[in-house]
Each structure stands twice: as structure tokens, then as C-alpha cells.
């Protein structure tokens with residue numbers, strides 16, 4: 001077995017550092033708590049950024065508060081976002097109402113909605 005799998009490395013002094021004495025499960029729990037905090041902080045940053053670049057509006061399908069964001073650098077079109085940063089087309093209960101009946105729109109639905117024609 002390779003030495004690194006045998007346990008914490010010792011420097012030969014016989015002294016085990018504090019870090020080595022913290023159980024693995026406790027360290028993982030601490031890492032997870034730190035990652036959750038980081039995620040919450042990132043969500044706030046994203047929400048603030050959206051408020052700066054988005055145009056406040058209300059969804060005509062479900063009346064939810066949304067933000068229109070213009071994707072100037074990529075598609076050149078605008079897309080509706082929820083206040084948490086997710087695309088509103090993905091969560092709107094009435095999203096189908098807004099899908100354009102074009103060939104481009106068909107590729108996004110995989111043709112599954114063609115039966116209604």
C-alpha cells in the first residue's frame with residue numbers, strides 16, 4: 001500500500017498536529033458549511049448584478065416579477081430572468097404561450113409539441 005493511504009503523515013517528532021486530530025467527517029461538514037455560505041454570497045452578487053443590468057417587468061403569462069436582460073454580446077436578444085438569476089422561460093407555468101412558431105423554436109422543444117398542429 002502506498003504510504004499516503006496509511007493515514008496522516010508524521011514528521012517523526014511524535015507530535016500529531018491539531019489538523020490531523022479533527023475527524024474527517026467534521027472537516028467535511030465544515031467544508032460543506034463554508035461552501036453553502038459561499039453559494040449564498042454568490043447568489044446575492046448575482047441578484048444584485050441582475051438588478052443593475054435588467055429591466056424590471058412583470059410576466060404577462062403568470063404575473064411574476066421578472067427582469068429583462070439584453071444579451072448584447074451573444075444572441076443580441078433579450079431574455080426574461082427571475083430575481084434569483086434563473087431564466088424565467090424555464091420556470092414560467094405559461095411559458096408555452098410565448099414560444100414562437102418558427103423553425104428555430106422547434107429545435108428547442110425537440111419537436112414534441114408538433115402534435116398540436
Ligand SMILES: [Zn+2]
Nearest residue numbers: 059061062092
Ligand atoms: Zn411567467
